[in-house]
Amino acid sequence: MKTDHxxxxxxxxxxxxxxxFDKKPVLWNIDLQIPQGKLVGIIGPNGAGKSTLIKAxxxxxxxxxxxxxxxxxxxxxxxxHVSYVPQRESVDWDFPxxxxxxxLMGRYTQAGMFRPLRQADKDIATDCLKxxxxxxxxxxxxxxxxxxxxxxxxxxxxxAQQADLYFMDEPFAGVDAATEKTIIGLLRSIxxxxxTVLVVHHDLQSVQQYFDWVILLNTxxxxxxxxxxxxxxxxxKETYGGKLSILSEVGxxxxxxxxxxxxxxxx
Amino acid sequence: MSINDWYxxxxxxxxxxxxAILGCFLVLRxxxxxxxxxxxxxxxxxxxxxLISGSRxxxxxxxxxxAIGLLTTFIIEFLHRRGRLQSDAAxxxxxxSLFAAGVILVSAFTGKIxxxxxxxxxxxxxxxxxxxxxxxxxxIVGPRALIIGVVVLLFISGFVWIGFRPLALTTFDPAYxxxxxVSAALWHYLLMxxxxxxxxxxxxxxGAILVVALLIGPxxxxxxxxxNLKIMILLSVLTGIIASAGGYFLAVxxxxxxxxxxxxxxxxxFLLAMLFSPRHGxxxxxxxxxxxxxxxSE
Numbered sequence: 236m237k238t239d240h241x242x243x244x245x246x247x248x249x250x251x252x253x254x255x256f257d258k259k260p261v262l263w264n265i266d267l268q269i270p271q272g273k274l275v276g277i278i279g280p281n282g283a284g285k286s287t288l289i290k291a292x293x294x295x296x297x298x299x300x301x302x303x304x305x306x307x308x309x310x311x312x313x314x315x316h317v318s319y320v321p322q323r324e325s326v327d328w329d330f331p332x333x334x335x336x337x338x339l340m341g342r343y344t345q346a347g348m349f350r351p352l353r354q355a356d357k358d359i360a361t362d363c364l365k366x367x368x369x370x371x372x373x374x375x376x377x378x379x380x381x382x383x384x385x386x387x388x389x390x391x392x393x394x395a396q397q398a399d400l401y402f403m404d405e406p407f408a409g410v411d412a413a414t415e416k417t418i419i420g421l422l423r424s425i426x427x428x429x430x431t432v433l434v435v436h437h438d439l440q441s442v443q444q445y446f447d448w449v450i451l452l453n454t455x456x457x458x459x460x461x462x463x464x465x466x467x468x469x470x471x472k473e474t475y476g477g478k479l480s481i482l483s484e485v486g487x488x489x490x491x492x493x494x495x496x497x498x499x500x501x502x
Numbered sequence: 503m504s505i506n507d508w509y510x511x512x513x514x515x516x517x518x519x520x521x522a523i524l525g526c527f528l529v530l531r532x533x534x535x536x537x538x539x540x541x542x543x544x545x546x547x548x549x550x551x552x553l554i555s556g557s558r559x560x561x562x563x564x565x566x567x568x569a570i571g572l573l574t575t576f577i578i579e580f581l582h583r584r585g586r587l588q589s590d591a592a593x594x595x596x597x598x599s600l601f602a603a604g605v606i607l608v609s610a611f612t613g614k615i616x617x618x619x620x621x622x623x624x625x626x627x628x629x630x631x632x633x634x635x636x637x638x639x640x641x642i643v644g645p646r647a648l649i650i651g652v653v654v655l656l657f658i659s660g661f662v663w664i665g666f667r668p669l670a671l672t673t674f675d676p677a678y679x680x681x682x683x684v685s686a687a688l689w690h691y692l693l694m695x696x697x698x699x700x701x702x703x704x705x706x707x708x709g710a711i712l713v714v715a716l717l718i719g720p721x722x723x724x725x726x727x728x729x730n731l732k733i734m735i736l737l738s739v740l741t742g743i744i745a746s747a748g749g750y751f752l753a754v755x756x757x758x759x760x761x762x763x764x765x766x767x768x769x770x771x772f773l774l775a776m777l778f779s780p781r782h783g784x785x786x787x788x789x790x791x792x793x794x795x796x797x798x799s800e
Binding site: 293311314319325327332336343378396 | 532668675678680682725728
């Protein structure tokens with residue numbers, strides 16, 4: 236597999252993508268390109284197709300029309316370079332496994348599904364646990380973890396994949412403030428090394444602080460661009476439609492966008 | 503103890519071991535009832551295989567039953583996905599229909615095939631030593647059911663040994679497995695195929711109703727005893743063997759059904775695990791041992 240990608244090619248490219256469940260479109264004619272090295276927020280109301288965009292891009296859902304390219308290749312050619320962090324609630328945490336067991340799953344692509352893991356793989360997993368601040372919990376059973384610790388475990392597994400593109404489905408859902416801070420710091424260090432991270436995100440308040448690129452989605456693509464250009468009052472209104480409470484929230488946000496600290500922007 | 507006692511205990515043990523290994527994955531996948539469904543639904547497969555081949559050739563039986571077992575999983579998935587039926591309802595309507603078809607076949611062709619309804623429902627492990635496998639040269643190898651059981655156990659152990667990682671991964675996190683190119687559907691059907699094969703091997707010994715006890719009993723017991731999947735599988739095999747031996751002696755003592763006694767001992771072992779498991783046991787918790795760190799509520 237090639238490992239050094241031309242920095243000019245887009246990390247993630249979607250062309251005329253339509254995804255439908257039972258003939259009802261969930262994503263309609265999506266067209267976008269994300270440059271490499273960006274921390275990208277995927278924003279939109281519930282049912283806007285945010286998770287669907289990720290799952291369809293990873294080949295987990297059938298595509299009705301259009302195509303997705305990752306680092307200029309179809310997904311099946313570059314699976315080793317792409318990492319996916321599912322929603323935390325999507326798995327059964329009572330499964331008999333330790334934190335280390337889960338993180339080692341991240342090495343399956345590189346180590347081979349049927350070959351034994353080597354010491355190098357275990358060292359990488361240990362290092363990833365250290366990065367998310369979970370090393371002391373390596374042997375803990377996963378059902379004994381808090382929500383934030385579960386999320387960190389998933390993040391460590393993704394790091395262990397050593398991918399170039401990361402898809403994360405709501406990594407901030409139901410985690411404590413300390414974990415949120417740890418996670419965003421990690422994502423920033425990933426993108427600083429030239430890799431790309433796409434995050435499904437719900438909290439509009441923190442968008443400007445966290446991301447440098449946003450995808451505004453509501454079945455159709457409303458906008459995709461640098462936060463400074465795409466995260467505007469008009470485009471957000473278009474994304475969220477007539478939801479008044481959110482609209483006023485958006486109004487406040489835009490007015491106060493010069494204040495980066497979200498605690499001080501709360502009324 | 504005579505050699506016949508040993509034959510019966512050994513047969514029950516190897517059958518239990520195969521069931522226990524697969525049962526662990528069924529329980530963790532929340533598919534315990536799919537195991538139940540397959541174990542019943544293979545009946546028409548077995549009967550049709552008998553009728554076509556006119557023999558008790560194990561290979562044909564296994565093939566016929568596996569085909570029906572896989573068909574059962576396909577039908578359940580189809581009714582659930584396309585028919586918009588709840589999955590438990592889909593399971594219920596599928597396996598009862600197939601099992602009923604099998605019962606009709608058995609009763610209609612009673613004279614022609616070597617199967618009777620009691621045997622189908624409850625099994626007859628006491629007859630295991632009577633049905634010997636004799637080679638063409640005239641050497642007695644051992645009871646047919648035992649030999650089939652050993653072959654199936656070797657097959658199942660090999661399958662789980664080689665496929666351990668993909669099986670565990672698609673059980674824990676099928677979506678993630680898909681993103682790294684491990685097909686959850688493929689391993690689902692491989693597992694279901696294995697359950698079908700195992701069910702056929704268990705059928706004559708313990709019957710359609712009690713094979714579920716072997717699939718689910720040891721797996722749930724060991725699930726309560728450990729937090730490590732490999733240990734869980736080993737413990738479930740051990741549990742299955744203990745229940746087989748214990749059940750046999752209980753049955754001899756009471757002069758009752760062996761299969762019934764084995765299933766009952768499985769139930770008792772589960773109850774003990776539920777009460778006294780080191781971490782999850784109801785009594786253990788009451789006694790006030792310090793339980794590991796509290797889980798943060800969301």
